[in-house]
Amino acid sequence: MLPLQLIVENKEKILQGLKKKHFVNAEEIIEKILKLDEERRGLIKQSNEIKNKINTLSKEIGELFKSGKKPEAEHKKQESVELKSNETQVDNHLKKVETELNALLVLLPNLPHESVPEGKSAEDNQVVYQHGELPVLPENALCHWELAQKYDIIDFETGVKLTGSGFPVYKGKGAKLQRVLINFFLDQATQNGYTEIEPPILVNEASGFGTGQLPDKDGQMYFVNEDKLYLIPTAEVPITNIYRDVILKEEELPIKNCGYTPCFRREAGSYGKDVRGLNRLHQFDKVEIVQITHPEKSYEVLEEMREYVAGLLKMLELPLRTVKLCGGDMSFASALTYDMEVYSAAQKRWLEVSSVSNFETFQTHRLKCRFKDKNGKIHLAHSLNGSALALPRVVAALLENNQTERGIRIPKVLVPYTGFEWID
RNA sequence: GGAGAGAUGGCAGAGCGGUCGAAUGCGGCGGUCUUGAAAACCGUUGUGCCUUAACAGGCACCGGGGGUUCGAAUCCCUCUCUCUCCGCCA
Numbered sequence: 288m289l290p291l292q293l294i295v296e297n298k299e300k301i302l303q304g305l306k307k308k309h310f311v312n313a314e315e316i317i318e319k320i321l322k323l324d325e326e327r328r329g330l331i332k333q334s335n336e337i338k339n340k341i342n343t344l345s346k347e348i349g350e351l352f353k354s355g356k357k358p359e360a361e362h363k364k365q366e367s368v369e370l371k372s373n374e375t376q377v378d379n380h381l382k383k384v385e386t387e388l389n390a391l392l393v394l395l396p397n398l399p400h401e402s403v404p405e406g407k408s409a410e411d412n413q414v415v416y417q418h419g420e421l422p423v424l425p426e427n428a429l430c431h432w433e434l435a436q437k438y439d440i441i442d443f444e445t446g447v448k449l450t451g452s453g454f455p456v457y458k459g460k461g462a463k464l465q466r467v468l469i470n471f472f473l474d475q476a477t478q479n480g481y482t483e484i485e486p487p488i489l490v491n492e493a494s495g496f497g498t499g500q501l502p503d504k505d506g507q508m509y510f511v512n513e514d515k516l517y518l519i520p521t522a523e524v525p526i527t528n529i530y531r532d533v534i535l536k537e538e539e540l541p542i543k544n545c546g547y548t549p550c551f552r553r554e555a556g557s558y559g560k561d562v563r564g565l566n567r568l569h570q571f572d573k574v575e576i577v578q579i580t581h582p583e584k585s586y587e588v589l590e591e592m593r594e595y596v597a598g599l600l601k602m603l604e605l606p607l608r609t610v611k612l613c614g615g616d617m618s619f620a621s622a623l624t625y626d627m628e629v630y631s632a633a634q635k636r637w638l639e640v641s642s643v644s645n646f647e648t649f650q651t652h653r654l655k656c657r658f659k660d661k662n663g664k665i666h667l668a669h670s671l672n673g674s675a676l677a678l679p680r681v682v683a684a685l686l687e688n689n690q691t692e693r694g695i696r697i698p699k700v701l702v703p704y705t706g707f708e709w710i711d
Numbered sequence: 712g713g714a715g716a717g718a719u720g721g722c723a724g725a726g727c728g729g730u731c732g733a734a735u736g737c738g739g740c741g742g743u744c745u746u747g748a749a750a751a752c753c754g755u756u757g758u759g760c761c762u763u764a765a766c767a768g769g770c771a772c773c774g775g776g777g778g779u780u781c782g783a784a785u786c787c788c789u790c791u792c793u794c795u796c797c798g799c800c801a
Contacts, residue, residue, distance in 0.1 A: 328761070331760070331761050331762095331770080332761060332769095332770095334761095334770080335761060335762090335769055335771090336769080336770090338769085338770060338771085339769060339770070341781075341782080342770090342782085344781065344782085345729070345781055345782040346729070346782085347781095348729080348781050348782070349729040349730080349781090349782070350729085350730085353729085361781095363781070364782095365781085366781085367781040370781095534757095534758085655759095663740095
């Protein structure tokens with residue numbers, strides 16, 4: 288959520304940013320917001336003045352009763368009652384205005400950083416980095432879902448039987464590979480200064496709202512109606528919400544947390560090759576990294592996080608590229624996002640395995656996550672996060688790119704974890 | 712799941728329906744003393760919003776929401792959470 292003050296003070300800048308993000312109706316909404324805000328201020332002033340009078344009267348009434356001047360007290364009581372009904376009217380009006388205002392504010396996405404490229408869709412994204420040779424596989428190379436079946440390591444059909452599509456069952460070395468990757472990613476993160484967190488995977492509405500999934504993505508999360516809880520779509524939600532309603536000390540920044548959780552996404556309306564095999568799932572495993580930083584440091588940290596994630600993929604010997612998302616392709620809450628993609632040699636396409644974003648104050652404003660500087664002043668912190676990494680597509684690329692006559696080769700860094708060099 | 716108790720400032724802990732944003736203690740910050748430190752003493756110590764160029768002033772907040780009252784931290788209702796006992800349980 289964008290701070291109201293920012294909108295009031297920087298209307299033009301906001302409109303520009305929203306345009307870059309291809310947000311429609313921006314002008315109309317902003318105008319409404321400005322008008323409502325003006326109304327709101329007026330009403331607050333009125334309400335406060337009435338309350339002030341009532342408070343003063345009440346004190347006087349108390350004194351009058353004490354000194355036994357009953358008739359005068361009664362008179363003032365009457366006056367106070369009238370003021371009260373007046374106040375109730377003003378307050379009701381104010382409440383209505385504030386509800387309307389809030390409903391509009393929540394619609395506005397975050398503003399893109401100035402370096403975000405113009406563009407409408409994924410085609411306009413900029414490749415800013417590429418590393419590794421694209422493997423060339425023989426004609427008879429198999430896609431990962433075929434390999435999964437051949438070596439009996441992932442069973443999609445049984446997942447359908449147990450739950451539904453998008454809930455694969457990992458078996459044998461396939462299951463172990465999941466566990467190994469989680470451990471590897473967590474170990475790397477903790478070695479790089481991130482504190483490991485194991486959060487709940489069900490969260491309440493306030494948490495969903497805090498990181499911006501609600502109300503924007505209501506319907507994409509699984510919801511447990513009985514207890515009014517959401518299954519998390521990413522560890523970002525619980526891990527970032529740790530800092531909801533918290534005032535940090537400046538010297539506590541940056542906060543660096545990481546965590547593994549299963550992630551749950553309903554993702555209604557997907558189709559075709561995008562959802563084959565491991566390409567898109569309703570449940571998957573992911574290690575997430577989250578940082579809460581000083582506002583002046585967040586872009587530096589974003590680059591650091593992006594390099595960190597690229598480093599993971601290099602260790603796994605996967606060809607990768609980094610894409611800077613254009614305005615139209617960015618998420619609701621992000622100010623700048625890099626997607627990390629690996630090349631899946633049998634499918635002959637790039638698969639997104641990580642998304643690293645700076646949210647600036649968009650999340651922290653909702654979260655009320657602030658820090659106190661040396662002078663005792665309170666500021667909003669910046670929040671960032673990234674996948675490091677999501678497993679399924681990494682596994683897809685590993686299986687496809689490393690397939691040989693002999694079996695599937697496990698990357699060297701993982702062998703100490705797996706205890707085997709081949710899936711065969 | 713059943714029965715009871717409770718929720719107050721960074722923490723601990725007071726608070727007859729009126730002068731309570733809230734005693735007191737601890738902690739934090741500033742100062743006096745000291746070569747330095749400790750001790751002692753003095754002062755200070757929440758958040759949000761509105762008005763203001765500023766000084767300053769006003770309003771709200773004692774778990775959340777609603778109510779009674781001229782006036783609520785204090786009374787009533789309701790929700791949430793915590794604790795104790797019992798039951799169940801990895």
